[in-house]
Amino acid sequence: MTTQSRDFRGVIRPVGAVVLGIGVMIALCAGVGMLWDQFAPDPSRPQGGAAELALSAIIVSTIGMAAFLYGNRFVSERISRREALLAVSLIWIAAGACGAVPFMLGAGMSVADAFFESVSGLTTTGATVISDIEGRLSRPLLLWRSLIQWLGGMGIVVLFVAVFPNLGAGGKHLFRGEVPGTTAEGLRPRIAETSFTLWKLYGAFTILEVALLKVLGLDLFDAVCHAFTTMSTGGFSTLDSSVGGFDSAAVEYVIACFMLIGSVNYGLYYGLLRTGSWRTLVRNIEFRWYVGIVLLAVLVLTVLNLSVHEEFLTSFRYSFFMVATTISSTGYGTDDYSVYSSTALTIVILLMFVGGCSGSTAGGIKVERAVLMGKQAVSQIQKSFRPATVQLVRMGKVAISNQVLADVASFFLIYMGCIGFGLLFVTLVEGVPAPTAFGTMLTCLSNMGPAPFHVGPDNFSSYSAGSKVFFAIAMLLGRLEFFTLFALILPGFWRR
Numbered sequence: 001m002t003t004q005s006r007d008f009r010g011v012i013r014p015v016g017a018v019v020l021g022i023g024v025m026i027a028l029c030a031g032v033g034m035l036w037d038q039f040a041p042d043p044s045r046p047q048g049g050a051a052e053l054a055l056s057a058i059i060v061s062t063i064g065m066a067a068f069l070y071g072n073r074f075v076s077e078r079i080s081r082r083e084a085l086l087a088v089s090l091i092w093i094a095a096g097a098c099g100a101v102p103f104m105l106g107a108g109m110s111v112a113d114a115f116f117e118s119v120s121g122l123t124t125t126g127a128t129v130i131s132d133i134e135g136r137l138s139r140p141l142l143l144w145r146s147l148i149q150w151l152g153g154m155g156i157v158v159l160f161v162a163v164f165p166n167l168g169a170g171g172k173h174l175f176r177g178e179v180p181g182t183t184a185e186g187l188r189p190r191i192a193e194t195s196f197t198l199w200k201l202y203g204a205f206t207i208l209e210v211a212l213l214k215v216l217g218l219d220l221f222d223a224v225c226h227a228f229t230t231m232s233t234g235g236f237s238t239l240d241s242s243v244g245g246f247d248s249a250a251v252e253y254v255i256a257c258f259m260l261i262g263s264v265n266y267g268l269y270y271g272l273l274r275t276g277s278w279r280t281l282v283r284n285i286e287f288r289w290y291v292g293i294v295l296l297a298v299l300v301l302t303v304l305n306l307s308v309h310e311e312f313l314t315s316f317r318y319s320f321f322m323v324a325t326t327i328s329s330t331g332y333g334t335d336d337y338s339v340y341s342s343t344a345l346t347i348v349i350l351l352m353f354v355g356g357c358s359g360s361t362a363g364g365i366k367v368e369r370a371v372l373m374g375k376q377a378v379s380q381i382q383k384s385f386r387p388a389t390v391q392l393v394r395m396g397k398v399a400i401s402n403q404v405l406a407d408v409a410s411f412f413l414i415y416m417g418c419i420g421f422g423l424l425f426v427t428l429v430e431g432v433p434a435p436t437a438f439g440t441m442l443t444c445l446s447n448m449g450p451a452p453f454h455v456g457p458d459n460f461s462s463y464s465a466g467s468k469v470f471f472a473i474a475m476l477l478g479r480l481e482f483f484t485l486f487a488l489i490l491p492g493f494w495r496r
Contacts, residue, residue: 008494009074011087016067018091022098022151023061029102029147030054033140036221042139049138052106060098085487092476095122099148106141112465119472121145122152123479124361126235126331126449129461129468133240139221142238146225152479153232153262153361154202198266201273206231209258216250230255233262233361235331235449244334249317252334256324260294263328263356285396286368290327290357293367297323297347304344326351329363331449345452352446363447363478365415369408371395376405414482418445422474429467444474 030053037047099118103109109117113129120127126149130136137145206227213223222238229236239245243255268287271280281287301319302312309315318335325332326348337348355364372393379391393400422441427434435453440460443451451460460468477485487493 008083008086010071011083011090012067012071012074014071014087015090015094016064016069016071018064019094019098020061020064020068022095023057023059023064025147025151026053026060026102026144027057029144030057030140033138033143036139036143040221042219042221045134045142046136046138049106049140053102053140053144056101056105060101063098082493085484085493088480089485089488092122092480095152096472096476099144102141102144106138106144107136110465112468113461116460116468116472117145118148119475121148121234121236123447123475124149124152124232124234124329124363125444125447125475125478126229126329127443127451127471127475128236128459131240131459131461133238142225143221145236146228146234146238149232149234149236150206150228151232153234154199154266194270197270197273201266201269202231205258205261209254212254213251216248216254218246218251222246226255227258230258230330230332231262231361233259233328233330233356233363235325237332242333243321252317252321255332256321259324259328259330259332262330263360263362264290265357265359266361267359268357283396286357286371289371290367293351293354294323294327297327297351301344301347304341304347307341308339322348323351326448327354327356327362327364329355329446329448333450337452349442349452352442352448352452355446365412365446368395369411372400372405372408373412375400376409411482414486415445418474418477418482422470425470426467429470430463440471441474444471445478447475447478 030050033053034050037050041047096115096119099122100109100111100114103114103117104111107114107130109129116127116129119125133142209227209230210220210223213226214220218226225236225238226243228234235242237243237245243252246252264281264287265284268281268284272278298316298320301323302316305315305319306312309318321332321334322337324330325334329352337345340348353365354370355366356362358366358368372395375393375395379393382389383391393405419438419441422445423434423437426432426437426440430437432440433453436451439451439453440463443449460471463471
């Protein structure tokens with residue numbers, strides 16, 4: 001008996017819609033960047049770039065419109081779970097490819113470099129192949145580089161569901177395929193309404209940060225770009241020396257606070273907005289653990305780094321920023337962590353593993369999963385000497401189902417397996433030391449940014465084109481939390 005394959009042509013419509021939207025955003029960056037150069041010129045930056053972005057917008061918009069019109073012929077009233085998984089995967093891959101066009105035309109980057117930079121931006125990883133940002137990227141291109149992180153932070157698919165609410169039940173599948181984490185606490189059943197509310201919250205935080213950075217003396221352009229890349233916990237900067245280039249403690253504290261805000265489950269903010277009660281936040285177990293981890297890590301790093309920064313307040317300043325930029329997976333830099341003691345560097349690496357809260361823009365395993373794995377381990381140990389006792393794993397008063405615990409265990413197994421496979425691939429292809437290869441994979445899969453144990457400049461420019469594409473795929477896997485993309489390689493996915 002022959003097995004018929006499924007007809008997935010209907011997913012081309014949402015992919016085309018998102019690509020068309022990206023074309024519009026590129027055009028917006030071209031226009032705004034050109035006006036900025038005209039009315040507030042900055043001779044220290046490369047001039048022009050708007051024409052190249054305008055051409056990129058035309059190319060991308062044409063592709064998006066063609067895909068949308070073609071897919072419209074096969075669209076169905078409902079999007080199934082399988083179609084949603086395929087749509088989410090294709091949207092991110094297509095967005096990465098189309099987002100690379102401005103880098104190729106505007107900065108003369110190779111296909112592999114442009115694709116790496118675009119995917120790094122959209123997944124909010126923040127790793128870069130550009131070693132001379134200030135001398136190579138014009139304002140329109142810098143604006144695009146920051147905007148793709150802002151769009152990728154809350155999620156392209158969440159934005160799409162908010163803008164196209166007529167997806168109905170299909171929107172629910174797209175939303176769930178995109179929003180990371182094991183829970184979506186506080187989110188209401190109407191997905192389009194929820195998505196739009198999340199984006200309003202995201203936008204309000206961004207505007208507030210722009211205002212504060214402007215008050216602290218930043219140029220408006222730098223304030224906008226850094227607000228985009230802070231709230232998305234992305235980490236792209238307009239300066240080669242990152243946030244440290246501003247040499248302002250006040251700016252660092254503001255950015256650090258907003259990185260921590262961006263690492264909290266947006267469902268909790270949603271609940272706070274609906275109920276007006278802070279209990280939504282303070283009673284959440286994951287949030288409590290998150291705050292505890294941040295406070296403990298800042299305290300320990302401050303003490304450990306007194307050997308590097310002799311004054312307590314200076315050590316606190318850099319340690320607070322390091323914890324915020326690491327646990328949020330943003331990756332901004334103000335301090336040279338290569339001079340840290342082994343213990344301090346270990347704390348930084350552990351924070352890279354854990355990441356922020358589920359349902360946030362941060363990467364990593366997520367605090368909730370780390371807590372659940374710890375509780376499950378304790379439960380199994382207790383079972384070894386009390387086999388007759390029923391051991392329930394709880395988050396607060398809520399008992400966690402075995403299905404959720406199995407999902408968490410599977411996620412961690414796949415995560416570590418991908419790090420192991422990537423370690424073998426990078427050491428084989430690039431011939432770099434094992435610690436360097438480990439740092440690159442941890443960076444990409446955790447959507448982190450800077451890579452620990454790097455030999456030479458802390459960017460990815462020295463790697464081969466094949467490795468850069470491999471790293472970009474790893475970033476997408478980390479952003480979509482593995483299951484979405486890996487489902488596509490199973491033969492059963494494509495059968496009826």
